[in-house]
Amino acid sequence: MTTSTSARVEPASAGSTPVLAARTRGLRKTYGNTVAVDRVDLDLPEGAVMGMLGPNGSGKTTTIRMLLGLVRPTEGEVELLGRPLPDGAAESLPHVGALVEGPGFHPFLSGRENLRRAAAFEPLLATGSVKQAVEDALERVGLAQAAHRRYRGYSLGMKQRLGLAAALLVPRKLIVLDEPTNGLDPAGTREVRKVVHDLHTAGSTVLVSSHLLSEIEAICTHVAVLHRGTVVAQGELAELLQADSSALQVTTSDVDSALNALRAARISARPAEDGVRVELIGTTAPAVFRTLVQADVEIQEATRTRTGLEDLFARLTEAGESDHLSTVDTIEQGAR
Numbered sequence: 037m038t039t040s041t042s043a044r045v046e047p048a049s050a051g052s053t054p055v056l057a058a059r060t061r062g063l064r065k066t067y068g069n070t071v072a073v074d075r076v077d078l079d080l081p082e083g084a085v086m087g088m089l090g091p092n093g094s095g096k097t098t099t100i101r102m103l104l105g106l107v108r109p110t111e112g113e114v115e116l117l118g119r120p121l122p123d124g125a126a127e128s129l130p131h132v133g134a135l136v137e138g139p140g141f142h143p144f145l146s147g148r149e150n151l152r153r154a155a156a157f158e159p160l161l162a163t164g165s166v167k168q169a170v171e172d173a174l175e176r177v178g179l180a181q182a183a184h185r186r187y188r189g190y191s192l193g194m195k196q197r198l199g200l201a202a203a204l205l206v207p208r209k210l211i212v213l214d215e216p217t218n219g220l221d222p223a224g225t226r227e228v229r230k231v232v233h234d235l236h237t238a239g240s241t242v243l244v245s246s247h248l249l250s251e252i253e254a255i256c257t258h259v260a261v262l263h264r265g266t267v268v269a270q271g272e273l274a275e276l277l278q279a280d281s282s283a284l285q286v287t288t289s290d291v292d293s294a295l296n297a298l299r300a301a302r303i304s305a306r307p308a309e310d311g312v313r314v315e316l317i318g319t320t321a322p323a324v325f326r327t328l329v330q331a332d333v334e335i336q337e338a339t340r341t342r343t344g345l346e347d348l349f350a351r352l353t354e355a356g357e358s359d360h361l362s363t364v365d366t367i368e369q370g371a372r
């Protein structure tokens with residue numbers, strides 16, 4: 037994939053209030069007895085790269101499909117680029133590029149022919165510009181060499197690239213990518229990362245769902261975590277990580293004494309390599325040191341371990357229901 041960027045996308049409006057590229061309120065989708073999405077209030081700020089994370093079946097694809105007007109919500113509202121769906125779809129959707137599962141390419145047409153068909157339906161693309169736009173998009177996703185081959189013979193990764201090319205045919209205000217690295221090899225994954233970076237630099241807002249936490253951590257400014265159909269955390273990635281509890285790794289040979297002293301002081305701790313790991317929930321590092329020193333525990337070293345997205349995600353999505361609620365509460369309190 038090349039890294040050329042399209043013309044800069046101008047924001048819909050400039051001002052002190054953060055403008056939202058997408059907003060949902062009370063979004064809910066049920067399929068029979070299955071609640072796929074429930075009470076989702078999503079705020080996607082303009083210019084953000086938001087990662088949508090969640091375990092399998094947590095409602096990511098359904099939320100994305102409702103955002104794009106592909107699935108009708110059972111309840112709730114969607115606003116896309118400041119226009120409500122479905123009434124404002126004709127105005128907003130031409131400015132939205134999407135890569136979602138099953139893009140509906142024709143198996144017997146080549147990648148290039150498929151893309152030209154897709155381009156013909158782009159209201160923002162003048163007929164005379166279609167050929168060039170198609171070639172640019174193919175080049176950008178690294179598919180130019182294979183563009184003459186039939187879609188039927190494409191690998192999953194090539195199909196993903198073609199779907200991404202369709203999303204990039206014209207400069208978009210919002211790009212929505214559902215699992216864009218699905219089926220891509222490490223090089224392809226890096227290329228998608230570069231494309232997302234370029235889109236961000238060019239001023240587009242990006243919503244990307246992925247299972248690859250490291251990818252999300254590397255490319256996203258914001259994150260929304262879904263669990264069992266609801267959003268359990270959302271906001272700026274740096275703020276969420278900051279607000280999440282951090283821990284202290286204390287190196288000591290007096291592990292038993294340290295654990296006894298900390299537990300007596302109601303500080304959560306457990307044995308860890310070369311010492312103890314102390315959760316800084318409702319306590320501070322100086323309080324931990326005081327407790328240990330007063331108990332005559334010899335501290336050889338103490339290191340603060342920063343929470344990574346993987347830790348945060350695991351805590352939000354693997355905890356039992358009561359733990360889960362208190363974790364969210366902790367994050368929200370920390371974010372205030």
Ligand SMILES: Nc1ncnc2c1ncn2[C@@H]1O[C@H](COP(=O)(O)OP(=O)(O)OP(=O)(O)O)[C@@H](O)[C@H]1O
Nearest residue numbers: 067070071072090091092093094095096097098099
């Ligand atoms: N068309 C449908 N008919 C019935 N149930 C559905 C349909 N689409 C989604 N579901 C159910 O809704 C829930 C959420 O599914 P969804 O595909 O949105 O989750 P996801 O987070 O995207 O999962 P994955 O990471 O596996 O793609 C699941 O229980 C799924 O089985």
